[in-house]
Amino acid sequence: MWQLSENKDWSHLEHTFEWVRVMQEVPQDARYHAEGNVAVHTQMVLAALQQLPAYRELPPADQELLWAAALLHDVEKYSTTVIEPDGRITSAGHARKGEARARQILYREVPAPFLVREQIAKLVRYHGLPLWIFEKPDPQKALITASLEVNTRLLALLARADALGRICTDQADLLYRLDCFEELCRENNCWGQPRPFATPQARMEYLFKTGSSPDYVPFETPQTPVILMSGLPGAGKDTYIQRHYKQLPVISLDHIRQTMKISPTDKSGNGVVIQAAKEQARIYLREKKSFVWNATNITRQMREQLISLFTTYEAAVTIVYVEVPAAKLLQQNRQREEVVPAAAMERLIGKLEVPTSAEAHELKIAVSS
Template identity: 60%
Template sequence: MWTFTNDKQWSALIHHFPEVRDMAGVVQDPRHHAEGDVATHTQMVMNCLAEQADYESLSTDSQEILWTAALLHDVEKRSTTVVEPDGSITSKGHARRGERTAREMLYVAHHILSPAPFFKREQICKLIRYHGLPLWIFEKPDPLKTLLQVSLEVNTHWLTMLARADVQGRLCTDQADLLYRVDLFEEFCREANCWGQPRSFASPSARFHYFSRDDAHPDYEPFGEAACEVVLLSGLPGSGKDTFVSRHLADWPVVSLDTYRQRLKISPTDKQGTSRVVQLAKDEAKALLRSQTSFVWNATNLTRQLRQQLVELFVTYKARVRIIYLEVPYQQLVRQNRDREHVVPNDVLQRMLQRLEIPSVWEAQQVDYILPTR
């Protein structure tokens, strides 16, 4: 069973983890957090979470996921907190940045922190990313679509528990209103059939159709055969993409950004050169799509925005898209990158890790995760 740490005393946490130690002294707006700094708030949240009956009824594994999310939910207020000209204090973007910090911590790990298994790690990261959503979901342009999307990434029951503890673990005048919002979120989840579970769809194609269009209904089932299939690989350098293709898709045409870079002698850090590489690769892909030939798009594809642009291109030609995300343990990643013919410098690899966004199941008709066996 994975644990973040066996010694959960605050004194031990601040001793071993600089990310926790940095919470001390990070100010918060007293109108919303009169209890004090982020360290004080975080400890209060963790105590309130532990007192919830729903938390006590969870398995030890599930408790560890929620406990870790509570510990790290505001970890990046340290880098995002700003005192505005009017004297208010904000920390815009701390949840998104906190997700990335948590992923790096739990993937790279260090001497007393064991790497978290992939799906546990991603639950923790998404709890951090969305911990404020229950308070603000009805201010989103499309609350239902937002909720259904989030339900495919995180356990909404756990998210509600964390949000409730986040409100209870602070001193503010509007606490009752905030708790009411959390209750509304819970009821919204129940009505949308995604309370503590992913919202189900008639088929993977129906799911993709709903999330790729503004006017789609979640119960609509699209019809029509795909003209061909595109396998879009995603993963850090050294994660084994080329090996996967040679073993499982050896007879498929491969559109490879690295191949163009090597042919044209363009460095991955050359932005202008990379734009040319991408355009050449897209031209090759379009020719294959026009001929209705299935192929592999082989590149790192680390961000959702980049993948979305490619998926939109492929489906325009009526292709079915399968995203395959590959991951290996960090030390193996570093070793395999070092053994590659074209090594990515370590500082570049670290920046890529910090930008990494794991593909979500709604990004394409099919999303597969090729992970190390434990």
């Protein structure tokens, strides 16, 4: 069974992990965290979590996963905390940055199994959602989208420990909000499970069309399968394509770049490469011809732009995410014709956003050891 640390004594954690050690340097607003800095709060959250009956009933593997998420949930308050001119202390964006940091730690520093790592990263990303979901413009859609990425039952446990592991005047209100969140999950059939949809197209319609109902089932279905590759340089995307999609035409940004003799570091040139690739994609899409789009596509924003283009032509999009362990990734990168510099590779690892089923009609995960 994977563990972030077998020794869970705080002094050991501080000695072992620099990102734990710096928590004591991060202040918090006394109105919401009268207990003190992030280190004090995190220790209180861990203690509260382990006292929850629902936590104790979990299988040991889930307990370890949730404990790690609690330890990491405020890991990026260190980089986002600001003391405002009026004295308020804020940490806007710490959950989103925390997801990326947790993923890096569990990919490079303390390697975790893929599914464990991604669940921890998403728990960090969404740990505040149960408390604030009713302030979202569309609480139902926010919940259903999150349920496709994170286990809402584990999320509610983490949020409850987060609320109990602090000293504040509104704790009773926070706990009431958590009760309401759990009820909302049950009402929408996504308590501890992804919200089910009748078809992949029904899920896409709901997620990407304003005003759509999660129960609506579109009559027409997409006709043209399109494969969107995703993965860091050197992860093995080309090899995967050769094994599984050899019969399909491939739009390769690397190939177009080489043909045009454009350097990967030429930002304006890369724009030309992408436009050329999109034009070729439009030709295939108009002809209702399946193809593979082969590029890193490691950020959700880049994937969304491409998926929007493909679905405009009624394509059914499958994302294929390819991953290898960090050591193997760096080794395979060195064996590539176009080697990505080490510093650039580190930046890419830091930017990595692993695809989820909330993005496309189908998601395939190809993780090798």
